[in-house]
Amino acid sequence: MTCPSLLRRGHAADLVGDVSRATAQWARTSAPGLTDRLRGERTAAQFARFVLVGAVTTVVYAVLFVALRPWGYLPAHLVATAVSTVLANELHRRLTFRAEERVHWFTAQWEAGGVTVLGLLATSSALGWLDAVTGGTHPGLQIATVVAVTALIGLIRFIALRWIFRPAPAAA
Structure with missing residues (x-):
């Protein structure tokens, strides 16, 4: 890794990770139901x-x-x-x-x-x-x-x- 700032995880990186995990959780739980409703x-x-x-x-x-x-x-x-x-x-x-x-x-x-x-x-x-x-x-x-x-x-x-x-x- 050539950029030392990427080695340090700050609050922004934690926030991005939290958003990413929340989005993945929503996709696993809500997206199939939404897709089914749109196909109705x-x-x-x-x-x-x-x-x-x-x-x-x-x-x-x-x-x-x-x-x-x-x-x-x-x-x-x-x-x-x-x-x-x-x-x-x-x-x-x-x-x-x-x-x-x-x-x-x-x-x-x-x-x-x-x-x-x-x-x-x-x-x-x-x-x-x-x-x-x-x-x-x-x-x-x-x-x-x-x-x-x-x-x-x-x-x-x-x-x-x-x-x-x-x-x-x-x-x-």
């Missing part, structure tokens, strides 16, 4: 998975939007929305609602895509307004605007997918 079919578990899928596909949207921005904000927005929406719909069908056996791919795209059209109109309008008001907005502000509007539309979408477009239970 209750509304809270589905909503947590819905938000996680939304976060991942929002990152996909942001990367595509920035990459395609030289085309102009509206074409970049339309392409990024289309790609991230198809991905989100499929992840929701398979992961969030576990409906791949009950709902065909096209049906999922059609139903969720219908709600997404509302979101696309709302986000496109918000981007147009932002561009008109600020005249050439920074991409970070544009993405933040889309995220804010999409979060509201996402909540409507969750409600629609969870309760309105729910497939009929199989006959026993």
Whole structure:
């Protein structure tokens, strides 16, 4: 060891060790229960998975939007929305609602895509307004605007997918 200060354990090192042991204890006792709850079919578990899928596909949207921005904000927005929406719909069908056996791919795209059209109109309008008001907005502000509007539309979408477009239970 070349650093003599590493040989002396002070209060900070003891505190780090205590935190590390406490974290390991929590992971052994609480994490499995949390994981089990997130895998469940209750509304809270589905909503947590819905938000996680939304976060991942929002990152996909942001990367595509920035990459395609030289085309102009509206074409970049339309392409990024289309790609991230198809991905989100499929992840929701398979992961969030576990409906791949009950709902065909096209049906999922059609139903969720219908709600997404509302979101696309709302986000496109918000981007147009932002561009008109600020005249050439920074991409970070544009993405933040889309995220804010999409979060509201996402909540409507969750409600629609969870309760309105729910497939009929199989006959026993």
